[in-house]
Amino acid sequence: MAVTCPLLRSRVRSIDASTAAGREHPLEPTRAQVRTAVTVPLRFADGYATTARVMTFTGLADGREHLAIGLGDWEGALERSASGGPAPLVRPHSECLTGDVLGSERCDCGPQLREAVERIAEAGGILLYLRQEGRGIGLYAKLDAYALQDTGLDTYEANVALGRGEDERDYEPAAQMLHAVGAGRIRLLSNNPDKAAQLELLGIDVEERVPTGVHLAESNARYLLTKVEHTDHTLALPGVA
Numbered sequence: 001m002a003v004t005c006p007l008l009r010s011r012v013r014s015i016d017a018s019t020a021a022g023r024e025h026p027l028e029p030t031r032a033q034v035r036t037a038v039t040v041p042l043r044f045a046d047g048y049a050t051t052a053r054v055m056t057f058t059g060l061a062d063g064r065e066h067l068a069i070g071l072g073d074w075e076g077a078l079e080r081s082a083s084g085g086p087a088p089l090v091r092p093h094s095e096c097l098t099g100d101v102l103g104s105e106r107c108d109c110g111p112q113l114r115e116a117v118e119r120i121a122e123a124g125g126i127l128l129y130l131r132q133e134g135r136g137i138g139l140y141a142k143l144d145a146y147a148l149q150d151t152g153l154d155t156y157e158a159n160v161a162l163g164r165g166e167d168e169r170d171y172e173p174a175a176q177m178l179h180a181v182g183a184g185r186i187r188l189l190s191n192n193p194d195k196a197a198q199l200e201l202l203g204i205d206v207e208e209r210v211p212t213g214v215h216l217a218e219s220n221a222r223y224l225l226t227k228v229e230h231t232d233h234t235l236a237l238p239g240v241a
């Protein structure tokens with residue numbers, strides 16, 4: 001299993017050791033609790049509108065202000081899941097100021113977020129908005145990495161050239177939030193196999209991985225191709241087997 005997060009890599013090694021000792025269990029993240037929940041009506045630039053239940057937390061592992069956003073009949077979805085029905089649809093979305101807010105076409109984050117909100121609202125589920133900009137290296141470093149990409153490096157090589165990990169994202173707060181709202185069993189809206197692997201290690205039962213759409217533009221084609229080739233993202237790009 002390819003676990004790219006350095007924090008989890010060390011934990012995976014300790015799991016391997018505990019498995020060898022005959023103790024097989026996923027990592028139990030420390031408990032977080034819902035701190036507040038408020039209703040926020042949403043309206044996107046294209047006119048799509050829905051209502052979100054935005055939740056904040058205490059006790060998140062990295063102390064950052066991550067959000068869980070209940071969409072559609074998310075509470076009904078949790079109840080149906082608890083009584084053996086289908087699990088709620090969940091997408092962990094990592095913050096991308098340039099893509100989410102400014103509509104940058106260097107990546108596909110904006111369209112991914114927009115698609116996720118509508119699909120989760122239809123099915124009932126939770127969007128996790130994770131404050132780990134630039135695969136966890138931060139906004140300024142991400143923009144520095146863009147400058148390096150303009151000299152020919154790909155998105156992963158640029159992070160490494162900056163002395164950072166290829167992908168420093170850690171899904172422990174995501175797992176903590178899911179446990180806190182009672183979503184220990186999910187259908188994961190994602191093309192990234194690493195997200196599923198990390199959440200499984202953190203005690204979340206990923207019942208199904210649901211692929212997202214492809215948001216291809218001239219300016220993000222190289223970025224998307226790199227994701228497919230480098231981390232086995234399941235994106236059906238034209239011309240890629």
Ligand SMILES: [Zn+2]
Nearest residue numbers: 096099107109
């Ligand atoms: Zn982005």
